[in-house]
Amino acid sequence: MQNSSQRFYLVLVLATVLAVSALGQPAAPQPAAAQAAADEPANISFNNFRGASMFDVLDVLARKLKINYIVDPRVGDGSVTINSYGQLKESDIFPLLETILRMNGAVAVQVGNTYRIIPLEGVTQSPISPRTDSENLPQDERMILNAIRLNYSSATDLGAVLAPFIGEGGRFQVVAQANTLIVLDNSRNMQRTMELIALFDTAEMARQRIRLFSVKNSVASTLSTELENIFQAFSLSEEQSPIQFIALPRINSILVVSANSSVFDDVLYAPDRVD
DSSP states (O other), X not given: OHHHHHHHHHHHHHHHHHHXXXXXXXXXXXXXXXXXXXXXXXXXXXXXXXXXXXXHHHHHHHHHHTOEEEEOTTOOOOEEEEOOOSOEEGGGHHHHHHHHHHHTTEEEEEETTEEEEEEGGGGGGSOOOEXXXXXXXXXXXXXXXXXXXXXXXXXXXXXXXXXXGOOTTOEEEEEGGGTEEEEEEEHHHHHHHXXXXXXXXXXXXXXXXXXXXXOSSSOHHHHHHHHHHHHHTTOSOSXXXXXXXXXXXXXXXXXXXXXXXXXXXXXXXXXXXXX
């Protein structure tokens, strides 16, 4: 009996030692192909979404994304049809969700660990932090609030150019004192806005709009008024001349501003010529 007990305890001790030894060994490395398969996002396909409730589709997508969301009572249910004949990756799901919401007049705004689903017209009151970095904008349709400081162009003039290109639900505000544009739009449209601004807000464009003329045989303030009256006669609008004349009495010169650089030659041949 005693020998049996000793053998039992010996077997138990050996089993314990082997178990502890196995725990201390590093795990066997996974094959490279298996590791790559684990890192690759799973393909996802959506079927039978024809005229489905937007709320039902939103819930399906949120479950796949594992995100929390609340819906503003002002958001009405819409109809959604999705035909996914190809494969969608996990990284495509959230942009798809944002597109569905935008097509139904809503937008998702992240607040902490929760997304608020609110109407597009209420996005200006949502807690979106402004940014001044226009680089590396996300490739999706999340709402971006961007403060754009212009270096050469007038914020008022450029704002009028950009107005027709602001996306649905987007807004912009001109801060003339700081020569800044505050733009609220989805990320994809914001990229297009930044590209448009880059075309106009350049040193070359500024140099084409401004020319300084020195006055030798007259007084700059008097000549500036006369030139303004002359070129106002050629203007199609009585409210605004295509050319602006700014007298600089201290250096007896006139600063001429125009969007068309060819008019500077006409200024040279105006009465009481400046040279």
